[in-house]
Structure formats: structure tokens, C-alpha cells
Amino acid sequence: MYSTKLIYALIFSAILTACSSSSSKPIQNKNGITVSLPSDDTYAAKQVRLEVITDRIIRVSSSAQNPMPSTSSLMISDQLPSPPTWEKVETKDSIGVKTAEVQAWISTSTGEVTFKDASGKLLLQEAKDGKAFSPPADGLQDDQVYTIQQRFKSPSDEALYGLGQQQTGLFNYKGYHVDLTQYNSVVAVPFLVSSRNYGILWDNYSITKFGDARDPLPLSELRLYDATGKEGFLTATYANDQTRPDEGLIEQEGHIAYTFLEDLKKIPKNFDMANGVATWQGKLQARKNGEHHFHMTYSGYIKVWADGKLLVDRWRESWNPGPLVFNLTLNTEKATDFKIEWIPESTQSFVSMKFLPPDPYRTKETFTFRSEAGKTLDYYFVAGKNMDDLISGYRQLTGKAQVMPKWAMGFWQSRERYKTQEELLNTVAEYRKRNIPLDNIVQDWSYWPEDAWGSHDFDPARFPDPTGMIDQVHDQHHAHIMISVWPKFYEGIEHYRQFDEKGWLYKQNIINRQRDWIGEGYISTFYDAYNPGARKLFWKQINEKLYKKGNDAWWLDATEPDILSNASIKHRKSLMHPTALGSATEYFNGYPLVNAKGIYNGQRATNPHKRVFILTRSAFPGIQRYGAATWSGDISARFDELEQQIPAGLNFSLSGLPYWTTDIGGFFVEDKYDRPDPEGEALEEWRELNTRWYQYGTFTPLYRAHGQYPYREVFNIAPEGHPAYESIVFYNRLRYRLMPYIYSLTGKIHHEDYTIMRPLVMDFGEDTAVREIDDQFMFGPSILVNPVYQYKATSRDVYFPKGAGWFDLLTGDYQEGGVQKSVSAPYGKIPLYVPSGSILPLGPAIQYADEKPAEEITLFVYGGKNGSFELYEDEGTNYNYEQGKFSIIPITYNDGDKTLTIGDRKGNFQGMLKTRTFRIIMVEKDRPVAYAPELTTKHIIKYTGKAIKTIIAN
Structure with missing residues (x-):
């Protein structure tokens, strides 16, 4: 019982x-x-x-x-x-x-x-x-919010891309720690694409760690030995004379962490940072055998050696440190000689070093998303047959990218900065005088009175007639103008008071009485773009002060938001807390999205017939639906930085964001270039750096020069007749000849979710050799771009993917696919190749994008495979394409019978050409034809919109 x-x-x-x-x-x-x-x-x-x-x-x-x-x-x-x-x-x-x-x-x-x-x-x-x-990060007191993590299994041969724009030089992120934190030149976009043809959109707005999500460790977690061989620390020497780096204050240190402003208090007081040099040397020994990943932030000059081999040799402007990753194999039995040399150059310069030891589970078998704060763990799985499908899925989720105005696809001239109305107008006039194509001039920051940041007023002493200036750019020079707009306001000005009385400002920086770097320094803060009312007020202010004067486009700077540069992450959160939606910890990364939203919605409501164009320093998923492009931030004018921009742009494109650009020439310059002017070897290096960067920039989605002094206009870089001048102008004119091709791809971005800057894994994914190629890419379907990024290089290695034959664009010479070889790349030339089966349309010589319609188009047809291209056109400046007002002319080539078919035109729009001439140039393996847009040909087609077929065998 x-x-x-x-x-x-x-x-x-x-x-x-x-x-x-x-x-x-x-x-x-x-x-x-x-x-x-x-x-x-x-x-x-x-x-x-x-x-x-x-x-x-x-x-x-x-x-x-x-x-x-x-x-x-x-x-x-x-x-x-x-x-x-x-x-x-x-x-x-x-x-x-x-x-x-x-x-x-x-x-x-x-x-x-x-x-x-x-x-x-x-x-x-x-x-x-x-x-x-x-529990959430930073001790956040909210029982509805958590730190969240999701780990996924990952086979060892999987490659992982996307995640916005990093500046570490990495392309395939498999096995690495990736820090998704908005920062000047680092863009956090938590969208991942895999070589296994799936994507993950991680719906979270807080700081996120990806991949090997462990927090990097201080060097003291290794076995350290000082310069005498004693275990425990490295030997640190702080020398005030760079010529005698071994003579100075000696310290025993195991943690190099001058990362943020507050850390500079730990610098030895007698160390002359502006003139001195610091070194750390000794030995490293592992506690676990294998490859260690070292993570640095640095500014000034930094060098790192291991066993006498130079691993790192970089420079960055002192106040704007950047990230750096390098690998070093260490073992438990033998110590490795190790040395770091740091020349700060300034009293505000930064250096830090941490590492991650080997962990196969976290690097080879899995990857992780870990976010500081969120109410739910939320992600979207996107499947596809290729990476284009994944990006299309991303845009189905986050919104279509618009067709950018046609003029935005031309050349943008900018510098830091045009200080007067006269300087800006003279620059545009000089381009027109020299017949160098130009569509846009940029007015960078500080055009306002010194004490009135956020007023959006032009300083009348330097810009006496801004409306007249803009009218002259438009009417006399047939160009457009972009204006720099910050979400920043000086305390006490009228626009500040309008926000303040509504409670729509972040006030901690005001409470701190923190001054900026202008003159004696002014106290300022940013507006809360998470607040819908604040967004409307921000638009109202810039509309009344700037848009009504005729400005065409918006340059949204410091949108991370960068309220105080180089503040610690904890302090940065305090400066934007609370937001209208919640804590800064929970919404840290989303500011650039809502800031762009306000300008886009405001302009479309004010003038629904004119396309919005926004250039923003930071980005977030969905920003493409707000007419926004992104540039790669304040980067250095160096060849190694040029090299680093290539994978940065490729991963940005794989993040689903189609419009990206970089400061051609690099923003920050070393002393040898700007005090007072470069000369001798430095001058020639400066010219070559700009030449190579312009060559690369010609084939990025947006074509834009910008940077500090020296002036960035081609005629200021080198005189006419110099190889630098001739090369820059040649590729500029080539870009404009390619406008029918480029604008067709711009239409394809909207209508088909296309990507214009294409890593080779997008089009040749079955060729496993391309998975790690981070310095070549396709510009649309028909141009393989191979940038040159080494000083005095006259050749470079190029991998020709399988699945196509390849024609040199400039010579017509043919190369079989599936091989790597060294190709010629003299000073004035970037190697460009066209895959067999391509149809490449070129338009007439023009000085600006909409100077005249392309009544005559030259079609270069590259034999060896069947091919096709769709020529897209619309009204160029408005949103009528959203109502179907555009046209497509399908063009196909059959290699078997050498027949080219220009199909029936589909669609129409106001001002559409009813007839045009197509000139056909056939390029074949045994009959190379060099690029020359004015070549004579017997294959000429008068097209009226009805399908027409012709045999184009030579």
C-alpha cells in the first residue's frame, strides 16, 4: 500500500x-x-x-x-x-x-x-x-534588457564577409575577433554573408562583437621577459630624444593601454610625447601553442618586430587612432624576441596592444554574435543561390536602395576646405577651363562664423553671397554642390536654444563644460536623432538655412556620433544618454541611421521631385533606403592605407550597402607632405600616391577626392604634362565615357538589388582561389579592377578567375582564366580586364553627366562567350522611376554565330531619346582591339526602339 x-x-x-x-x-x-x-x-x-x-x-x-x-x-x-x-x-x-x-x-x-x-x-x-x-553591460539597470549572444557552428573551410567597414585589412573574417562599434572610419553593419550562400542580419543596435567574441587580453596574460631576460614584464623606455631611443625613463610594463583620452594620464609625466619615442622590448612566450591574434590601436608612427622581422610599420594622425590586427605564432617552449616602437608626434596620441590566444572551437568550429544590450535575441536568416541573392534578401528586409541622381556618379572635388566663396568658385572654373570633367564641388566644414557651429549660416566675411555662389555653380558651371552638415550645436546659439527648450539635446557634454578644438574652444553637444520631433526640427533648420539656397546634397559628418573624439566607450555612452528610445548602451550603433532618415524624409516632403543624396561618415542596416552613401572616414595619405581601403570597401559592399567611396589621396598627411609644401622625393611620392589612388577611385561606386593640405585638385597635384596629371585626367575621362555603363548599374542597384563594387567571390564563388583575394574586384559585370598600392611599383600580380577569358581593356590582349601572373602596371596605368562575353557601352565625351544625351553609344563586345547587357535610362534627377518611368534596352550577343541583338526597348519616360546610333567594336582572342572610344567601325546600327539584329564578325 x-x-x-x-x-x-x-x-x-x-x-x-x-x-x-x-x-x-x-x-x-x-x-x-x-x-x-x-x-x-x-x-x-x-x-x-x-x-x-x-x-x-x-x-x-x-x-x-x-x-x-x-x-x-x-x-x-x-x-x-x-x-x-x-x-x-x-x-x-x-x-x-x-x-x-x-x-x-x-x-x-x-x-x-x-x-x-x-x-x-x-x-x-x-x-x-x-x-x-x-545582465546588461555597464551595470545598466533594466530588467527588460540583457547582454545577448548567439553562437553558430561553422566548418573550417567557410569564409565570412560583410559586417560593414573595418580598417584592419581583413577580408575573410573567419576565425577573427571583429569589433562592431561605430567609430571614425569604422562602420558597424551587423550583416554577415557566408561562402556557403547564407546571410545573417543581426537586429541589434548596441556594440557587438563578432566571430571569436572573446574580449582580447592584456599582454601580461602571456609569459613576458624584459630586456635582461627576467620574467614578468617587458622593458619600456620613454626617451625624449628620438635619436637616442635607449636613453630615457625605464619602466617594467605588461599592459600597453594608452587607448583613450583618460588613459593619457598614465603616460609618464616627464615624457615629451611631441618629440620623444617610446619602446617596449623583451620576449613573449605562449601559454598555449599556436597562432595568436594581436589587436592594436595606434596613432603617430608605430613599428613592431618579432624575432627581428618587421611585422608592422604604420602611421596615422595623432588624434585619430585606428585599429590594426596582426598574427604571430608563439609556443610554450621557446620565447620570441619582441619589440614595439612608438613615436607619438603629439601630446594627444594613442597606442594599445592586446591579444587572443588560440582557441579552435571559437575560431575554426564556430562563430558568434555577442551584443551588449537588447530586449530579445533577434536575427534574420537569408538563404540564396549566390551572394547577390543574399544582398537582395537584405534589401527586402531593410529597404530598397534608390537610384542615385545621375550627376552623383560623376567626379566630386573636395578638400579640407574651401575657406572662401572665391576659392570654391575658382576651383570649379579651373576644371571647366581645362576641360576636365566635373559634376560636384563640396563645401566642407567651418564655412560658418567661428563661434556659431550649428547655425548653418555662412560667414559673411568669407562667403558674402552664398546664394549667388550656388547659383553660379549651377548656372554658369553646370555643376552641383554638397554642403557639410553636423548634428552639433554650440551652446547658446539660436538653433541650440530651439532644441534645448524641447529637451532634444544630449546634455552631458554641456554639463561637463567640454570644449572643442576651434580657437580657444567652444562648448557643444549633439541633438538626439532618435527623437522624431528632433529630426523634423533639424531638417527645418537646414532647409531654411541651406536647402532653400539651392544646395544639392548633404555631407553628414561625425554621425557615429562623435561628440568627443577619443573618449572611452563608457564616456561616449554617457555623452548620448539617454536617447528618446532608451539607453545609449542599447542604441549606441544606430545613430547614423536615424540621422539620415530625418534628412531624407524632410527633403522628400519639401521637394518630392528631387532625389536626395546623402554622404555620411557612418552607416547602419537600412540606411540605403534613405538615399545615403558612406565614405571610409578620416584615413591616412599612405600607400598602406590605400591597400587597406580595398577590403574595407569590398566588405562594405557585401554588407548590402551599394554606395561607398574613399577620400582619394587619403585625408591625413604626414609632415613631409604639408610643411610647408612637399618637395624632392616627398613631392614625387605624393604625386604617385595620388595617381594610384585616383586610378582606384575611378572604379569605386562614387568617385570623390578629398583631404587635408596639400590641395587635392589634379592641377595642384602636378602640372599638365606630368605623368600624374595625365593619368588622373585619362581615368577621369574614361569614367565619363563609361557613364552609360555606370548609370545602368545604378538603375540595376534599385530595380534588381545589384552591387556595383563586387568582390570576386560574388561572381566566381565556385573558384575557391578567389575566397581570400582582397585586392581585386569587379566594377559591375564587365571590368576587373586591380589597384596598384605600392610605391614605385611597375607591375602587380593578378589572378584571372576561372570561367572566363580576359581581355586587357586598354590593349585588347587576351589572357586565359584560372591562372595568376605578374602584369605590367607602369606609373600611369591601373590593370583593367574585361571577361569574355562582356558588352561594354561607352558614351560621348562629356564635361558633366547630363551635358548631353548619349545619342551615340559605342558597344565594345568581347568574344569567346555569349553575353548580355541592359542599358538603363530614366529622367536622372527625380523619383519618377518609382512609378515605372524608365527604359531598358536589352542587348545580347551570341558567340556561336557572332550575332548582336539590340532588343525592343521596354518602358519610356519624359525626354527619352526616340532614336540613337550604336557603333559596334568587336574584340576577339586573336584580334585584339585597344580601348579608343572614337574607333571607326563598319558595324553601325540606327536604333529606333525596335529589335534589330546584326552579324558583327570582324
Whole structure:
């Protein structure tokens, strides 16, 4: 007979079992399913939800609360497509959703999610115990907010790209720690694409670590030996005479961490940072064998040696430190000689070094997203057959990129800065006088009175007639003008008071009485762009002061937001806390998105017939829907920095953001270039650096020069007749000849979610040799770009991908694919190659993008494969294309019978050419033809909009 206690225990157990069974029963709605995961752990996942967005996109949400809190997203478009037909599927221990293209399964016991294609092939799987919730960062007191983490399994041969714009020189992020923190020249975009043809959009606005998400460790976690061989520390020497680096204050140090402004207090007081040199030397010995990843921030000159080999030799402007990553194999048995040399150049310069030891699980077998703060763990899985599909999925989620105004695809001239109205107008006039194509002039910061930052007024002493100046740019010179606008306001000015009375300013910088660097320094702060009312007021101010004067485009600077440069992350959060939506910790990375939103919505409401153009220093998922492009920030004028921009731009493009540019020539310059003017060897190096950068910049989505003194105009870089001048002008004119090609791709970006700056993995992904190639790319479908980024180089190695033959654009010479070889790259030439099957349209010689319609187009057709191209045109400056007012002329080439077909024109728009002439130039393997847009040809087609076919064999 059972005891009473036993009976009660059995009843209680049965109740628990029933409750458990009931709570884990999935909830189904029209978009997906939710599974509950009972747990007494405060920080365990309580619910996991799958939501079907499209046949290829599944949203995964998880929460440590039950029920899951409702959240809204800034990055996700409010115009998502209607969900497709899907079905719920179940097994003994899992439940999922299945569409025509993908399946997603939740383990009912662990909550882990697995993704498969329609046939059941594994695409991606969350790692065991991969979900994690913990108390939020910075001691944030909010029981609705957590630090969140999701780890995924990853095969060792997988390559991972995207994630915005890093400045570490890395391309494939597999195995690395990536810090997604908005910073001057570093852009955090948490969208990942994989060589396995899936993407992950991580919907979170806080600082996020990706990949190997461990926090890097101080050097003291290694076994350190000083210069005498004693274990414990490195020998640090702070010398005030750079010619005698071994004579100075000697310290024993194991932690190099002069990272932020507040850390500079730890610099030895007697060290002359402006003139001295600091060294750290000794030996490093591992506590675990294998490759160690070293993470640095630096400014000034920095060098690093290991066992006598120079690993790092870089420079960056003292006040703007940048990141750097290098690898070093260490072992536990033998110490490695190690030395760091740092020349700060300034009393405000920075250096730090940390490392990550080997950990195969975190680097080879898995990757992780870890974010400081969020109410839910939220991400979107995107499947596709190729990377274009993944980027299309990203834009389905976050919004279409617009067709940029045609003039924006021309050349932009800028410098820091045109100090007077006369300087700006003289610059545009000189371009026109020399017949060098130009579409846009940029007025950088400080055009306002010195004490009135945020007034958006022109200083009348230097710009006596800004409206007349803008009219002259437009009417006399047929160009456009972009104006620098910061979200920054000096205390006390009228615009400051308008924000302040509404409570729409971040006030901590005011409380701190923090002064900026202008004159004696002024106290300022930024507006809270997370507040809808504040965004409207910001637009109202710049509309009244700037847009009504005729300014065409917006340069949004310091949009990280950079309220105080080089402040610690904790201090930066305090300067933008609280936002209108919540804590700065939770919304740290999203500022550039909402700031651009206000300008875009404001201009479209004010003038719905003129396309918005925004250039912003930072970006975030969804910013492409606001007419925004991004530039790579305040970078250095050096060859190694030019090299680094290539993978930075390629990963930015793989993040789904199509419009990117870099300061041609680099922004910051070393003393040898600007005190007072470069001369001798420095002058020739300066000219060559600009030549190579202009060559590269010609084939980036936006073509724009900018930087500090020396002046960046081609006629200030070198005189006419100099190889630098001749090369820069040649590629400028080539860019304008390519305008029918470039603008067609701009249309394709909007209508087909295309990407114009294309890493080789996008088009040749089946060729595994291209996975690590970070210094070559396709500019659209038809131009392989191979930048030259080494001083005095006259050749470079080029890999010619499999699957195509390759023609030298400038000579017509042919090269088989699947090989790597050294190619000629003399001073004036960037190697450019066209794949077989390409159709490359070139227009007439023009001085600005809309000078005249392309009544005659030369089609270069490259034989060896079938090919096609769609010539896109619209009205160029308005949004009528959104209502279908555009045209497409399909052009196809059949290599078998050498037939070119120009198909029926589709669509129409006001001002469309009814007829035009196509001149056909055939380039074949055994009949090379050099680029020359005025070549004579017997193949001339008069086109009236109806399909026409012609045989074009030579």
C-alpha cells in the first residue's frame, strides 16, 4: 500500500509533467511558430520563435522572458512582403517551418535552431548552448534588457564577409575577433554573408562583437621577459630624444593601454610625447601553442618586430587612432624576441596592444554574435543561390536602395576646405577651363562664423553671397554642390536654444563644460536623432538655412556620433544618454541611421521631385533606403592605407550597402607632405600616391577626392604634362565615357538589388582561389579592377578567375582564366580586364553627366562567350522611376554565330531619346582591339526602339 507522502509526490510530479508538456506546446500563427522552453534559470531562453518572411528568409527571435516582449526595429523596413505559403513540420524532438526554398527547425529540448534547404541539405546550425542571456553591460539597470549572444557552428573551410567597414585589412573574417562599434572610419553593419550562400542580419543596435567574441587580453596574460631576460614584464623606455631611443625613463610594463583620452594620464609625466619615442622590448612566450591574434590601436608612427622581422610599420594622425590586427605564432617552449616602437608626434596620441590566444572551437568550429544590450535575441536568416541573392534578401528586409541622381556618379572635388566663396568658385572654373570633367564641388566644414557651429549660416566675411555662389555653380558651371552638415550645436546659439527648450539635446557634454578644438574652444553637444520631433526640427533648420539656397546634397559628418573624439566607450555612452528610445548602451550603433532618415524624409516632403543624396561618415542596416552613401572616414595619405581601403570597401559592399567611396589621396598627411609644401622625393611620392589612388577611385561606386593640405585638385597635384596629371585626367575621362555603363548599374542597384563594387567571390564563388583575394574586384559585370598600392611599383600580380577569358581593356590582349601572373602596371596605368562575353557601352565625351544625351553609344563586345547587357535610362534627377518611368534596352550577343541583338526597348519616360546610333567594336582572342572610344567601325546600327539584329564578325 502506497504511503500518503508517496501519493502526493506522484500527483505533484504528474502536475509538473503536464505543465511542462503544456508549456512546450508550440504556438502557431499565420507567420510562424513559437516554442516555450521551461527553465528556472533567470538568464536562460524561455521562448524561441520562427517567423516566415519570404521563401528564403526566416526570422529567429528568442527571449529570457515568457511571454516574449514585443519589440520594434529601426533597421527593418515597414514594407515587408506578405509571407508566402509555408507549412509546420514536426519530428519527435523538433518542430519547424518549411517554405518552397528553406526549412528551419527548433529543438524542443534545447531551443537550438537548424536551417536546411528544401531538399534537406544543412545550411547553418546554432551551436549547442549557443544562446546566452546575461545582465546588461555597464551595470545598466533594466530588467527588460540583457547582454545577448548567439553562437553558430561553422566548418573550417567557410569564409565570412560583410559586417560593414573595418580598417584592419581583413577580408575573410573567419576565425577573427571583429569589433562592431561605430567609430571614425569604422562602420558597424551587423550583416554577415557566408561562402556557403547564407546571410545573417543581426537586429541589434548596441556594440557587438563578432566571430571569436572573446574580449582580447592584456599582454601580461602571456609569459613576458624584459630586456635582461627576467620574467614578468617587458622593458619600456620613454626617451625624449628620438635619436637616442635607449636613453630615457625605464619602466617594467605588461599592459600597453594608452587607448583613450583618460588613459593619457598614465603616460609618464616627464615624457615629451611631441618629440620623444617610446619602446617596449623583451620576449613573449605562449601559454598555449599556436597562432595568436594581436589587436592594436595606434596613432603617430608605430613599428613592431618579432624575432627581428618587421611585422608592422604604420602611421596615422595623432588624434585619430585606428585599429590594426596582426598574427604571430608563439609556443610554450621557446620565447620570441619582441619589440614595439612608438613615436607619438603629439601630446594627444594613442597606442594599445592586446591579444587572443588560440582557441579552435571559437575560431575554426564556430562563430558568434555577442551584443551588449537588447530586449530579445533577434536575427534574420537569408538563404540564396549566390551572394547577390543574399544582398537582395537584405534589401527586402531593410529597404530598397534608390537610384542615385545621375550627376552623383560623376567626379566630386573636395578638400579640407574651401575657406572662401572665391576659392570654391575658382576651383570649379579651373576644371571647366581645362576641360576636365566635373559634376560636384563640396563645401566642407567651418564655412560658418567661428563661434556659431550649428547655425548653418555662412560667414559673411568669407562667403558674402552664398546664394549667388550656388547659383553660379549651377548656372554658369553646370555643376552641383554638397554642403557639410553636423548634428552639433554650440551652446547658446539660436538653433541650440530651439532644441534645448524641447529637451532634444544630449546634455552631458554641456554639463561637463567640454570644449572643442576651434580657437580657444567652444562648448557643444549633439541633438538626439532618435527623437522624431528632433529630426523634423533639424531638417527645418537646414532647409531654411541651406536647402532653400539651392544646395544639392548633404555631407553628414561625425554621425557615429562623435561628440568627443577619443573618449572611452563608457564616456561616449554617457555623452548620448539617454536617447528618446532608451539607453545609449542599447542604441549606441544606430545613430547614423536615424540621422539620415530625418534628412531624407524632410527633403522628400519639401521637394518630392528631387532625389536626395546623402554622404555620411557612418552607416547602419537600412540606411540605403534613405538615399545615403558612406565614405571610409578620416584615413591616412599612405600607400598602406590605400591597400587597406580595398577590403574595407569590398566588405562594405557585401554588407548590402551599394554606395561607398574613399577620400582619394587619403585625408591625413604626414609632415613631409604639408610643411610647408612637399618637395624632392616627398613631392614625387605624393604625386604617385595620388595617381594610384585616383586610378582606384575611378572604379569605386562614387568617385570623390578629398583631404587635408596639400590641395587635392589634379592641377595642384602636378602640372599638365606630368605623368600624374595625365593619368588622373585619362581615368577621369574614361569614367565619363563609361557613364552609360555606370548609370545602368545604378538603375540595376534599385530595380534588381545589384552591387556595383563586387568582390570576386560574388561572381566566381565556385573558384575557391578567389575566397581570400582582397585586392581585386569587379566594377559591375564587365571590368576587373586591380589597384596598384605600392610605391614605385611597375607591375602587380593578378589572378584571372576561372570561367572566363580576359581581355586587357586598354590593349585588347587576351589572357586565359584560372591562372595568376605578374602584369605590367607602369606609373600611369591601373590593370583593367574585361571577361569574355562582356558588352561594354561607352558614351560621348562629356564635361558633366547630363551635358548631353548619349545619342551615340559605342558597344565594345568581347568574344569567346555569349553575353548580355541592359542599358538603363530614366529622367536622372527625380523619383519618377518609382512609378515605372524608365527604359531598358536589352542587348545580347551570341558567340556561336557572332550575332548582336539590340532588343525592343521596354518602358519610356519624359525626354527619352526616340532614336540613337550604336557603333559596334568587336574584340576577339586573336584580334585584339585597344580601348579608343572614337574607333571607326563598319558595324553601325540606327536604333529606333525596335529589335534589330546584326552579324558583327570582324
